[in-house]
Amino acid sequence: QVQLVESGGGLVQAGGSLSLSCAASGRTISMYGMGWFRQAPGKEREFVATVSWNGGTTYYAASVKGRFTASRDNAENTVYLEMNSLKPEDTAVYYCAARTYSSSSVYSRDYSYWGQGTQVTVSS
Numbered sequence: 001q002v003q004l005v006e007s008g009g010g011l012v013q014a015g016g017s018l019s020l021s022c023a024a025s026g027r028t029i030s031m032y033g034m035g036w037f038r039q040a041p042g043k044e045r046e047f048v049a050t051v052s053w054n055g056g057t058t059y060y061a062a063s064v065k066g067r068f069t070a071s072r073d074n075a076e077n078t079v080y081l082e083m084n085s086l087k088p089e090d091t092a093v094y095y096c097a098a099r100t101y102s103s104s105s106v107y108s109r110d111y112s113y114w115g116q117g118t119q120v121t122v123s124s
Contacts, residue, residue, distance in 0.1 A: 002026045002098050002113040009094060009118030012086055016122070020081040022096030022115055030074035033104045035111055036081045038092035038120075048094070049081060050104035057104050064090070086122045093117040 008020040022034070035050040049060045049070035058070050067086075072079040079096055097111035105111070 002029060002032075004096050004098060004113055004115035006094060006096050006115045006118040009120045011121045011123065014086060014088055014122055014124050016086050017082070017084045018086065018120060020083065020094055020096075020118060020120075022079045022081075024077045024079075024098065028074070029077055029079075029098050031102050032098045033101055033110075034070075034072060034079045035097045035099070035105060035108075036070060036079075036094060037097060037108055038090075038094045039117075040089075040092040043092075045095070045108055047106045047108065050106055051079065052104045053102035059104055059106055061106075083120070086120075088122045088124045090120060091122050092120060094120050 098113040
């Protein structure tokens with residue numbers, strides 16, 4: 001079993017930055033593809049970013065490409081999401097997820113483990 005705990009969320013003004021972390025425990029995630037998803041009030045959960053097992057491949061949702069950067073530190077069993085130029089529409093609960101395959105995926109159904117989420121609120 002893998003436990004995932006996100007941190008780093010908070011309240012920020014539009015144009016600002018936040019850095020999210022997702023710490024894994026229970027087993028190493030070094031061979032797992034990892035993803036970030038978000039869910040805004042009244043909306044379905046949506047894909048944000050994904051990173052392959054060694055960080056060599058990343059994909060981003062069109063809405064965040066160029067502003068967000070996903071990365072990982074396998075030695076620390078942690079993945080990160082750097083968010084810049086934040087917009088009010090980025091307001092959501094952000095979740096990290098792990099899949100038991102080394103490749104990345106944009107589909108939530110491909111992930112077996114999920115964190116509890118961290119709230120990101122961007123004020124205008």
